[in-house]
Amino acid sequence: xxxxxxxxxxxxxxxxxxxxxxxxxxxxxxxxxxxxxxxxxxxxxxxxxxxxxxxxxxxxxxxxxxxxxxxxxxxxxxxxxxxxxxxxxxxxxxxxxxxxxxxxxxxxxxxxxxxxxxxxxxxxxxxxxxxxxxxxxxxxxxxxxxxxxxxxxxxxxxxxxxxxxxxxxxxxxxxxxxxxxxxxxxxxxxxxxxxxxxxxxxxxxxxxxxxxxxxxxxxxxxxxxxxxxxxxxxxxxxxxxxxxxxxxxxxxxxxxxxxxxxxxxxxxxxxxxxxxxxxxxxxxxxxxxxxxxxxxxxxxxxxxxxxxxxxxxxxxxxxxxxxxxx
Amino acid sequence: xxxxxxxxxxxxxxxxxxxxxxxxxxxxxxxxxxxxxxxxxxxxxxxxxxxxxxxxxxxxxxxxxxxxxxxxxxxxxxxxxxxxxxxxxxxxxxxxxxxxxxxxxxxxxxxxxxxxxxxxxxxxxxxxxxxxxxxxxxxxxxxxxxxxxxxxxxxxxxxxxxxxxxxxxxxxxxxxxxxxxxxxxxxxxxxxxxxxxxxxxxxxxxxxxxxxxxxxxxxxxxxxxxxxxxxxxxxxxxxxxxxxxxxxxxxxxxxxxxxxxxxxxxxxxxxxxxxxxxxxxxxxxxxxxxxxxxxxxxxxxxxxxxxxxxxxxxxxxxxxxxxxx
Numbered sequence: 001x002x003x004x005x006x007x008x009x010x011x012x013x014x015x016x017x018x019x020x021x022x023x024x025x026x027x028x029x030x031x032x033x034x035x036x037x038x039x040x041x042x043x044x045x046x047x048x049x050x051x052x053x054x055x056x057x058x059x060x061x062x063x064x065x066x067x068x069x070x071x072x073x074x075x076x077x078x079x080x081x082x083x084x085x086x087x088x089x090x091x092x093x094x095x096x097x098x099x100x101x102x103x104x105x106x107x108x109x110x111x112x113x114x115x116x117x118x119x120x121x122x123x124x125x126x127x128x129x130x131x132x133x134x135x136x137x138x139x140x141x142x143x144x145x146x147x148x149x150x151x152x153x154x155x156x157x158x159x160x161x162x163x164x165x166x167x168x169x170x171x172x173x174x175x176x177x178x179x180x181x182x183x184x185x186x187x188x189x190x191x192x193x194x195x196x197x198x199x200x201x202x203x204x205x206x207x208x209x210x211x212x213x214x215x216x217x218x219x220x221x222x223x224x225x226x227x228x229x230x231x232x233x234x235x236x237x238x239x240x241x242x243x244x245x246x247x248x249x250x251x252x253x254x255x256x257x258x259x260x261x262x263x264x265x266x267x268x269x270x271x272x273x274x275x276x277x278x279x280x281x282x283x284x285x286x287x288x289x290x291x292x293x294x295x296x297x298x299x300x301x302x303x304x305x306x307x308x309x310x311x312x313x314x315x316x317x318x319x320x321x322x323x324x325x326x
Numbered sequence: 327x328x329x330x331x332x333x334x335x336x337x338x339x340x341x342x343x344x345x346x347x348x349x350x351x352x353x354x355x356x357x358x359x360x361x362x363x364x365x366x367x368x369x370x371x372x373x374x375x376x377x378x379x380x381x382x383x384x385x386x387x388x389x390x391x392x393x394x395x396x397x398x399x400x401x402x403x404x405x406x407x408x409x410x411x412x413x414x415x416x417x418x419x420x421x422x423x424x425x426x427x428x429x430x431x432x433x434x435x436x437x438x439x440x441x442x443x444x445x446x447x448x449x450x451x452x453x454x455x456x457x458x459x460x461x462x463x464x465x466x467x468x469x470x471x472x473x474x475x476x477x478x479x480x481x482x483x484x485x486x487x488x489x490x491x492x493x494x495x496x497x498x499x500x501x502x503x504x505x506x507x508x509x510x511x512x513x514x515x516x517x518x519x520x521x522x523x524x525x526x527x528x529x530x531x532x533x534x535x536x537x538x539x540x541x542x543x544x545x546x547x548x549x550x551x552x553x554x555x556x557x558x559x560x561x562x563x564x565x566x567x568x569x570x571x572x573x574x575x576x577x578x579x580x581x582x583x584x585x586x587x588x589x590x591x592x593x594x595x596x597x598x599x600x601x602x603x604x605x606x607x608x609x610x611x612x613x614x615x616x617x618x619x620x621x622x623x624x625x626x627x628x629x630x631x632x633x634x635x636x637x638x639x640x641x642x643x644x645x646x647x648x649x650x651x
Contacts, residue, residue, distance in 0.1 A: 117595045117596065119402075120589050123582060124634040124637040125634060125638070126582070127633045128631050129634075130627075131629065131632070132627070133627070134630065135625070135627035138625075254456075254457065296475070297472060299465075299468030300468035300472070301468075303461050303462070304465055306457070306460075307443075307465065310447075311447055311451040312451075313453075315452075
């Protein structure tokens with residue numbers, strides 16, 4: 001019961017997701033494994049962007065440069081992989097992941113050193129990374145190795161499950177879960193993860209209880225950079241090339257983080273909520289497309305959902321506080 | 327030794343001077359940039375160039391005023407790019423539909439409406455301003471795209487008086503100064519001398535204390551964001567006159583430079599500190615900087631990189647210079 005209450009936001013999101021899936025099935029009766037796979041593939045870069053944003057927000061910051069970092073890592077991968085052998089491509093992918101972590105660390109380092117607010121530093125870095133992406137690749141181009149392209153496509157064949165069930169587990173979803181699990185769960189369990197929550201909750205209190213505030217902050221941004229690099233690799237994988245102009249991932253990441261129950265200001269929330277939120281937002285898009293609604297109306301609906309949810313959340317929080325005070 | 331002490335004294339006095347008049351280092355930086363530009367490309371600083379710089383800095387400074395006002399309360403308004411675009415686009419299409427006089431109120435109505443929604447979300451529902459304004463921006467751009475499909479056949483037209491206001495100049499004085507000078511005086515007066523202005527600073531300095539001393543914070547927020555929306559709408563009209571080609575992304579690319587102008591101008595993003603005069607200089611600095619990077623024929627990528635580095639460097643140095651502690 002305690003677990004249920006603690007995870008109530010995520011459970012609520014999962015219920016909404018299930019309802020939306022049912023609705024999709026009702027609207028489009030032949031929506032099945034292929035449709036779900038498409039959903040997972042489309043959600044992949046958004047999910048990594050949301051994960052990156054979530055960890056920074058938990059640490060009490062915000063990163064406006066995530067989409068630009070994704071562009072940098074995507075073009076780097078595309079440029080290096082063009083003409084490289086499949087074996088070399090593995091090393092390139094690892095290099096790109098390291099590059100992402102280094103870029104994130106630089107963001108965090110600049111915030112800590114200059115003492116300029118996070119939002120201003122990452123705003124400036126948004127231009128810097130955009131510039132770097134354009135310097136690496138002036139126009140969309142480059143290539144991607146075959147295994148990378150194949151990574152998010154298809155489903156996972158599991159020997160103990162019949163084909164009809166296993167086809168509902170897209171590789172893209174599994175890939176996402178593995179990446180998040182490998183990075184996030186060890187981190188969350190560790191002392192470092194606790195410190196990241198602590199500096200988000202109250203930087204001063206964390207400092208006074210002996211948390212290395214600056215180091216934890218740099219690491220949080222660095223992990224965000226790592227997730228952004230994964231997002232960049234996924235972009236290269238899905239298009240087969242690299243594009244230097246950042247996609248719409250910044251806005252989407254902030255929306256998913258807020259919907260996912262991570263409080264702006266820090267200290268609360270996790271990575272699971274934002275990722276479910278990404279799927280919800282993508283699924284809403286799918287449903288509206290099936291209903292043959294004008295894609296522009298979809299944007300309005302997305303914005304309205306986001307605003308309505310945060311408004312309701314704000315009012316509920318206010319009521320809770322009043323009840324506690326009374 | 328006495329010399330060292332005297333130096334220290336001057337240093338402290340210099341620092342105090344800077345924190346009392348934070349515009350001084352900004353004006354020095356602006357002058358230095360203009361001198362550097364003249365050295366790089368001798369003869370560029372002439373009447374036409376000055377007029378052009380002011381002409382492009384004015385709408386940026388107006389858009390940045392929305393950021394300064396909201397940042398004073400510890401907020402931010404990221405919907406102004408969308409709001410300005412909506413006003414400009416609605417204006418251009420409504421001129422042919424309802425005449426150029428009726429088009430102005432029609433174009434400004436959605437701006438105020440979106441501003442009120444922002445104010446309601448921030449003030450009443452206590453939503454973080456960043457999220458609230460991002461969301462309304464998203465809704466606004468969607469509505470605009472739907473609206474565009476209805477008016478696609480009507481075509482668009484830029485009324486003569488907006489073109490005159492946006493592009494005309496008299497010697498080194500662009501006509502848009504006629505709009506901007508009273509506007510800037512109004513904003514500065516409002517911030518320094520009126521109760522509303524003081525409330526903005528007070529809310530940004532300590533929201534709880536302000537509430538406890540009897541201020542209804544939600545009313546201030548509602549008025550503030552509605553005002554911000556209105557200013558953004560008017561700026562949109564000015565951009566329409568300046569660029570003369572209404573599109574769905576007319577003002578959107580100027581949003582982040584507007585935030586940067588306010589930040590460079592010394593407005594604290596945490597609230598309670600900042601002046602509009604600083605923001606105006608910030609907008610001028612950014613405009614000159616953009617010309618400089620263009621004149622030096624630096625490729626696009628390097629230009630953006632330098633732009634980001636310079637914003638960060640200026641903010642960091644400025645923070646050190648005016649830090650009171």
